[in-house]
Amino acid sequence: MGIAASELCQHVIRPTLIYLGRHNPSAELFLVAVAASQSALGDELDSQRGHGLYSITGTLHWRLWDDYLAKDPDLASLVRGLASQHAFLTGPDLELTVNLRYSTAIAWLMVEASQIPLPADHDLLGMARIWRQIFQPHGHLKDFTTAWQTSVSPLYQVASAIL
Template sequence: MGINARHFRQYVVRPTLQEMGMWSEAAENLMMGIAATESHLGEFLKQHNDGPAVGVFQVEPATAADVILRYLDEREDLDDRFQDAFRLLDDRDLDWGDISLDRITEKLVTDLRFSCAVARVRLWMVPEPLPAAHNIPGLARYWKQHYNTAGGKGTAEKFIRDYREMVA
């Protein structure tokens, strides 16, 4: 059994997105759906079959490093929001180049807000706008196309089912 969905939304997802200035009802619902379908709201913190993804949002550490080291480095406005809101790795003056994949992996597994922030920034990089907040099939398709990818084993149908069972 995973984390209580109402608590996860109220104490992790919504405040994380709000502090980053990336909140919308659609973004919140998408993040809840991702956590539900990727990890059953935290029931699984490591990808099945020894895959690299970890944490509630099943982010691959290499993807997180790319988000942090490449995208945030190019977007100072987001870099500042990301660091200030979450005191990334407990150091406001962090040198991004000093982050190891082991440390990123640890943070993705143990820090719910960090994991949520990385997953949200990853989706912020996508130029396509989010579907409407209550269009769960649309959010499922968006997740499949931009987060799970065409080669991923997840399906939009599973996202919808997991969302309805665990979140709605």
């Protein structure tokens, strides 16, 4: 059983983005859609595709650390602060599976490191292309758009009504 999209957004994604100083509503919605398309919001946390909500491979995880976070010690320290003190040292990829805030930070920083700006919220196909480029190179755009429509669209409608 996965996590409710609204609770994932409210209790994991939003606080993590705020902690990193990178909060924006488009990033929240995009990350919920990535989690929905990659792991069905947590129904499948460890698969051949990768680890955790965002199905991040060990290779991508370490590439982010080596090529991006190593160049920004302050940001690296913030991210490391989200990881378990001892478990990270013995099984860093396991943190992607068991630590939702850590995996969310890594997922967002993968987007940031790609230097691809998120398109407007209504540009679903643009977001699907970014998802495929960063998270699922062999994925089908329809997988992302279907996940968006079932998991994110209701959140987006609520957020729009509040604004």
